[in-house]
Amino acid sequence: MKKAILSLIACAALTGCTAVKVSDFDSIQEYTLKNKNGMVVKITNYGAIITSIVVPDREGNMADVALGYDSVDSYINAIDRPYFGAVVGRYGNRIAKGKFTLDGVEYELATNNGENHLHGGNIGFDKVVWTAEVVENGVKLSYLAKDGEEGYPGNLKLSVTYTLTDDNEIVMHYEATTDKATVVNVTNHTYFNLAGEGSGSINGHLLQINASKTTPVDAGLIPTGELADVTGTPFDFRQPTEIGKGVDADNQQIKYGPGYDHNWVLDRKGDGMEVAAVLYEPTSGRVLEVITEEPSIQFYGGNFLDGRLVGKSGKAYGYRSGLCLETQHSPDSINHEGEEGWPSVILRPGEKYDTTTIYKFSVK
Ligand code: GLA
Numbered sequence: 001m002k003k004a005i006l007s008l009i010a011c012a013a014l015t016g017c018t019a020v021k022v023s024d025f026d027s028i029q030e031y032t033l034k035n036k037n038g039m040v041v042k043i044t045n046y047g048a049i050i051t052s053i054v055v056p057d058r059e060g061n062m063a064d065v066a067l068g069y070d071s072v073d074s075y076i077n078a079i080d081r082p083y084f085g086a087v088v089g090r091y092g093n094r095i096a097k098g099k100f101t102l103d104g105v106e107y108e109l110a111t112n113n114g115e116n117h118l119h120g121g122n123i124g125f126d127k128v129v130w131t132a133e134v135v136e137n138g139v140k141l142s143y144l145a146k147d148g149e150e151g152y153p154g155n156l157k158l159s160v161t162y163t164l165t166d167d168n169e170i171v172m173h174y175e176a177t178t179d180k181a182t183v184v185n186v187t188n189h190t191y192f193n194l195a196g197e198g199s200g201s202i203n204g205h206l207l208q209i210n211a212s213k214t215t216p217v218d219a220g221l222i223p224t225g226e227l228a229d230v231t232g233t234p235f236d237f238r239q240p241t242e243i244g245k246g247v248d249a250d251n252q253q254i255k256y257g258p259g260y261d262h263n264w265v266l267d268r269k270g271d272g273m274e275v276a277a278v279l280y281e282p283t284s285g286r287v288l289e290v291i292t293e294e295p296s297i298q299f300y301g302g303n304f305l306d307g308r309l310v311g312k313s314g315k316a317y318g319y320r321s322g323l324c325l326e327t328q329h330s331p332d333s334i335n336h337e338g339e340e341g342w343p344s345v346i347l348r349p350g351e352k353y354d355t356t357t358i359y360k361f362s363v364k
Contacts, residue, residue: 028129035165035168038056039056041162041170047127050170063284066084066197086125087141090183090186091120093187093326098110102153102182102346138163138164139161140159141162157177158174169360173354174357175354177351178348187326187327188357189326191323197317198313202323203301205281212229215296216262225339227340234247235264237299260299265296273292273358276291276294276297277297277325279325290357294329302322305317305318305320
């Protein structure tokens with residue numbers, strides 16, 4: 001990995017960028033990573049949130065392509081919390097009815113998304129303060145999720161190491177161990193708009209997803225257990241496809257979204273790092289490649305953004321003005337153990353959870 005220049009800009013509590021009200025948040029800081037190309041990434045240890053990603057367009061003009069806020073205080077006190085830039089978990093995505101059984105014990109989690117559990121519950125990893133350690137080319141954030149926290153079993157020692165390379169890659173390396181059998185499925189929930197955050201709909205972006213199958217859902221976005229071929233459907237992104245082409249198609253799965261908010265099971269060649277998705281924005285020429293070890297990816301097209309939230313540029317985030325590409329194990333995996341398309345999410349003592357995803361930026 002080539003060197004990137006790391007400049008640690010810690011915001012003191014008095015400067016306002018971490019003017020947070022809750023006393024135990026007084027250790028919040030924001031870290032700025034900068035590489036030789038001028039790409040800038042900002043990260044805070046509150047929620048392990050990526051607060052800013054500034055990359056060039058084909059003319060060299062820089063723009064922030066990550067939706068979010070310009071102060072940590074705003075992330076904490078926003079009127080809505082759609083997980084901008086955050087690491088979500090202990091279980092990223094949904095668990096049906098908030099229930100699962102592990103080694104004969106039934107666990108009940110918060111049902112914080114209708115009748116289901118989403119993104120680790122009421123106080124998921126996006127809403128806690130992580131311990132930060134500056135490392136070469138980046139920052140390592142660590143969190144101990146206690147046994148019983150949000151209803152999950154096991155003391156989970158989790159870290160995510162963010163590094164920025166001179167190839168314009170944000171490398172996200174997740175590691176975890178546990179002292180008791182538990183479930184873990186964490187991911188980053190950055191909302192992207194490659195034309196620049198606040199610049200309107202993402203439906204003009206072209207998306208490619210290297211997957212022939214999705215896991216269709218019910219009205220609550222819980223997988224039915226089926227694996228469906230994408231051929232001939234609005235979910236076939238095996239070739240670069242404009243998102244707006246199928247986002248309002250007359251299709252039951254699209255109606256459930258509404259729009260795109262689904263899980264694709266990747267056509268993987270092996271277990272290593274493979275390209276899951278490629279996002280391209282034609283007016284700027286910006287490209288984002290999502291490269292991962294994970295078996296699946298959630299494409300969420302910003303269907304729940306409604307203009308109420310005003311982002312860092314002072315512009316409202318309207319309907320479908322940002323999209324997420326969340327590498328993951330399939331939703332509700334713990335209730336589909338052993339089924340094709342649902343590799344296990346169980347972590348046991350002595351095992352190590354270890355997975356990497358890269359967001360790689362370029363232009364064409
Ligand atoms: C995930 C879910 C979406 C939505 C967002 C957060 O992407 O799949 O349904 O809940 O998180 O708003």
